[in-house]
Amino acid sequence: MSDNILELRRLVTAFDTEGGLLRAVDEVSFDVRKGRTLGIVGESGCGKSVTAMSIVRLLPQPAGNILGGEVRFKGRDLAALKPGEMRRVRGDEIGVIFQEPMTALNPVHRIGRQLSECFLQHRRMSKREAWRESIEMLRLVRIPAPELRAGDFPHQLSGGMRQRVVIAMALACRPDLVIADEPTTALDVTVQAQILDLIKGLQAELGMSMILITHDLGVIAENCDDVVVMYAGRVVERAPVRELFANPRHAYTKGLLASIPRLETPSKTVLPVIPGMVAGLADLVPGCRFCQRMGREGATLRERPVVREVGPDHWVEDCPACAEGGAR
Amino acid sequence: MSKLLKVDDLKVHFPVRGGVLRRRIGSVRAVDGVSLDIAPGETLGLVGESGCGKSTLGKAIVRLVKPTAGRVEFDGRDLTRMTQARLRPLRREVQMVFQDPVESLNARLSVREVIEEPLIIHGIGSRAERRRKVAELLDRVGLPASGAERYPFEFSGGQRQRIGIARAIALEPKLVVCDEPVSALDVSVQSQVLNLLLELQRELGLSYLFIAHDLAVVKHISDRVAVMYLGKLVEMAGAETIYREPKHAYTRALLDAIPEPDPTREVRRELLEGDVPSPIDPPKGSAFGHRLGHPRYDETIGMDLAMREIGPGHWVSADPCCLAAEDYARVADAKAAE
Known part of the structure; x- marks a missing residue:
């Protein structure tokens, strides 16, 4: 077997809407290496x-469905598993950290009980053992006085503490892969730093692989080994993190990197921008969608660009107008 | 100073x-x-x-x-x-621009009405003058004049924020x-x-x-x-x-x-x-x-x-x-x- 824990191949996920079938994920492929963090x-x-939720099959039902492709996790295709089998994988072998801890936690149950759930479901423990394990998990995510806190309800905790509980739940069964979907977006910057530091430490300690989804390139740079850049349902570029920041090849990646305000740039200067905006899912062209945003016309809008390897592990959607040095 | x-x-x-x-x-x-x-x-x-x-x-x-x-x-x-x-x-x-343009704009009003409202409240201009002013403001914030008759929800987050800014600067x-x-x-x-x-x-x-x-x-x-x-x-x-x-x-x-x-x-x-x-x-x-x-x-x-x-x-x-x-x-x- 390869040293990848997860291999996504041409994953297609669509939503059945009044306006027809909308492809939110359109043939997405990438690998997650064992023990490493992949940023999206x-x-x-x-x-x-949607890509992340497709992996764990937590798509809104009945609208969202995987229409094609493979999700190879430790040799099995998760997309082909029966719901019951998938439930055993989820929470046990794959943990999920959601963005909004208040929606991930049940407001009417004590956090110790919610944590116990993972152990009762997947580990056949007695309630007492599960409670004891839950306290250990709270200690692991550095919640002070875990014996007391286990009896608290979610609303009694601060935002940062709640996110720690969500992390504890995701990691309770020591999964091989953790999917963190914008885990710090709702948090203040000083608390974000604490949470990311905690996740990073636990990942090293427990030897987990991780998918970290974020819109923040700073978070990507500091926490990921490999990066996937998505645009309008497709991967436009993927590469190891240093390579991506040093040699971005796709115009969209370059635009993103240039448009973030940095502390070093002098105040009140004009920022480079990516003009236009993303077209709606229903209006996307079959060809290069970044060309569509840039208002270009012609052949590139009609034919889907091929994804080519332009350097070691560095892949770019090879549109002649958007990809530098890739087109031949 | x-x-x-x-x-x-x-x-x-x-x-x-x-x-x-x-x-x-x-x-x-x-x-x-x-x-x-x-x-x-x-x-x-x-x-x-x-x-x-x-x-x-x-x-x-x-x-x-x-x-x-x-x-x-x-x-x-x-x-x-x-x-x-x-x-x-x-x-x-003194005007204000809010974080969430969706919540700060009245969804029942067209973009024109949203931008025009402060002008009406302060009794500025005739109908025709206000119309011209709205077109000018939309242009100033980088939105097409044709957007005036549409509704805020038809716009993306960035465009909605532009509408909010147009409204805020309407009264100079x-x-x-x-x-x-x-x-x-x-x-x-x-x-x-x-x-x-x-x-x-x-x-x-x-x-x-x-x-x-x-x-x-x-x-x-x-x-x-x-x-x-x-x-x-x-x-x-x-x-x-x-x-x-x-x-x-x-x-x-x-x-x-x-x-x-x-x-x-x-x-x-x-x-x-x-x-x-x-x-x-x-x-x-x-x-x-x-x-x-x-x-x-x-x-x-x-x-x-x-x-x-x-x-x-x-x-x-x-x-x-x-x-x-x-x-x-x-x-x-x-x-x-x-």
Whole structure:
């Protein structure tokens, strides 16, 4: 077997809507290496969260469905599993950290009980053992006085503490893969730093692989080994993190990197921008969608660009107008 | 230089009620003695974490909430003691842009009506003139004139924020309070809106109070930056100075926590413990010193921690817990000389 824990191949996920079938994820492929962190970056609506939810099959029902492709996890195709089998994988072998801890937690149950659930479901423990394990998990995510906190309800905790509980739940069964979907977006910057530091430490300690979804390129740079850049349902570029920041090849990646305000740039200067905006899912062209945003016309809009390897592990959607040095 | 806006020792306290009789059992000191000023054409950035009171401060300046104490002086006139009727003509000159353009725009009104409304309220122009003005404003914020007859929900987040900005500048204000105007936007759209705000400022001579939690964004758009913690300003200086020579421990912590978009840089950060404390029962002394668990915290109880000038235009809270020894010695001297 390869050293990849997860291999996504041409994943297609669509939503059945009144306006027809909308492809939110359109033939997405990437690998997650064992023990490493893969970052998925892109703007809202680019399909990064839908990709993640497709992996664990938590798509909104009945509208969202995987229409094609494979999700190879430790040799098995998750897309082909029966719902019951998938439930055993989820929470046990794959943990999920959601963005909004208040929606991930049940407001009417004590956090110790919610944590116990993972152990009762997947580990056949007695309630007492599960409670004891839950306290250990709270200690692991550095919640002070875990014996007391286990009896708290979610609303009694601060935002940062709640996110720690969500992390504890995701990691309770020591999964091989953790999917963190914007885990710090709702948090203040000082708390974000604490949470990312915690996740990073636990990942090293427990030897997990991770998919980290974010729109923040700073978070990507500091926490990921490999990066996937998504635009309008597709991967436009993927590469090891240093390579991507040093040699971005796709115009969209370059635009993203250039448009973030940095502390070093002098105040009140004009920022480079990516003109236009993403077209709606129903209006996307079959060809290069970034060309569509740039208002270009012609052949590139009609034919889907091929994804080519332009350097070691560096892949780019090879549109002649958008990819530098890739087109031949 | 004469100031457009002067805020002096402003306080906004909200009552906390409890028990069956809903008696007042305490108060949230959302804004607790803030002083600042803004010159014509200047941007003052206001940064702090959620719950620090920065939005309330912005709303108190435009009188969307009533200050408990202190003064807000706009163009030489004291807004705090004005009646609503006297205030109305002044509202033309101070406008606000909100974080969520969806919630701040009336969904039942077309884009034209949204932008026209303030003109009608203030009785400006004939129908035809207003029509022309709306087209001009849309063009100015980079939206097609054809958008006027559509509804806000038909637009993307960035475009909706442009509509909000068009409405805010319709009355040709002097000061615009921007409350997290780009926080809900994607990065590529965020930079478009920041550029638009800079361009409008250059062309119309606007002053901004720019409120946000993202220090990199605030630093980018501001001439000066004020840092707020638990209802009080702890540091204020030129944008470059705040970034290059931060004095207050909280400013440093905020800067330090920003993830660096450069994977080659080795990050070693000192993590701040804990969360922002509650403004209902704030620590008696230095609020940030308390969060740090600083050994000199007890000294600061009852101490005057107001900001003092430590360098030209560089103000910092006179707080022994949060300053380096030599910096504290300088503010202590400044305090003694008063």
